Amino acid sequence: MVMIIRIGDSNRIDFLIPIQATSQQIDNFVKFLKTIFHPSIVFDVLPLEDDEEFRSKRLGDKPRPTYPIWSKQENIRLLDFDKINENEIAEQIGRTPTAVYMRRGQWVARFMDWAADKNIYENTEELVQEFMNHLEEEKFKRREHRKRERVEKKRLESELHSLESTLKIQQEMSEKYPDKKIVFDEAILETLSRIEQVKMELEKYEEE
Numbered sequence: 001m002v003m004i005i006r007i008g009d010s011n012r013i014d015f016l017i018p019i020q021a022t023s024q025q026i027d028n029f030v031k032f033l034k035t036i037f038h039p040s041i042v043f044d045v046l047p048l049e050d051d052e053e054f055r056s057k058r059l060g061d062k063p064r065p066t067y068p069i070w071s072k073q074e075n076i077r078l079l080d081f082d083k084i085n086e087n088e089i090a091e092q093i094g095r096t097p098t099a100v101y102m103r104r105g106q107w108v109a110r111f112m113d114w115a116a117d118k119n120i121y122e123n124t125e126e127l128v129q130e131f132m133n134h135l136e137e138e139k140f141k142r143r144e145h146r147k148r149e150r151v152e153k154k155r156l157e158s159e160l161h162s163l164e165s166t167l168k169i170q171q172e173m174s175e176k177y178p179d180k181k182i183v184f185d186e187a188i189l190e191t192l193s194r195i196e197q198v199k200m201e202l203e204k205y206e207e208e
Contacts (some may be wrong), residue, residue, distance in 0.1 A: 070103065075128050077110070078104050079120065110135075153205045160198045167191045 021029065074093045078100070083089055086100040093100075111131050112120075120127055170191060174184035 004074075065087065072125070072129055072132060074123060075107065075111075075132065078108055079124060079128070148204060154201065156198050156202050156205075160195065160202070163191055163195045163198065 074095070076131065077089050077093055080089065086097045086104065088098040089095075090100045095103075111128070114131055114134065115127055118127055167188065170184050170188045174181050177184070
């Protein structure tokens with residue numbers, strides 16, 4: 001039996017999940033594997049660029065140091081329901097089986113739900129692109145929503161600070177001018193009421 005550990009882009013190891021390691025760590029890892037498997041098993045560290053069959057089946061460009069964004073063609077391969085084994089798809093697109101398994105679990109379910117009333121077998125490529133655009137639009141909307149929330153929270157915090165300063169001045173003025181105490185006390189009540197409203201609005205952002 002031969003177990004091949006592929007060293008891919010950015011020194012990742014294709015062994016269930018990508019592992020970044022130094023040469024010394026790889027040597028120690030291979031030594032450890034030899035201690036837990038039968039002596040007849042042969043371990044070989046194979047740089048990915050030397051595995052021409054694997055490299056030739058990749059889709060798209062060489063991935064960046066960070067995990068590359070899934071392309072349209074890769075997403076289309078996930079819809080190949082004739083291939084149940086994630087290892088086969090992983091070999092074709094240059095991803096790890098774990099990555100394919102996790103991607104399939106969440107992406108395909110969302111796609112099928114979105115395309116419930118559409119014929120995915122006649123217009124697969126167009127629908128996948130449309131769905132990817134839909135996801136990007138949803139992501140943009142969420143970012144804009146969070147941005148508006150941050151702006152609103154900052155505005156409320158600024159207003160609360162201003163109200164508390166105003167309240168302090170009003171209380172000082174009420175004590176300093178007893179003859180106008182009724183007027184200042186009314187103003188104080190209005191300020192206190194607004195302070196409570198602002199605090200309640202801020203609590204909504206703290207809960208999220």
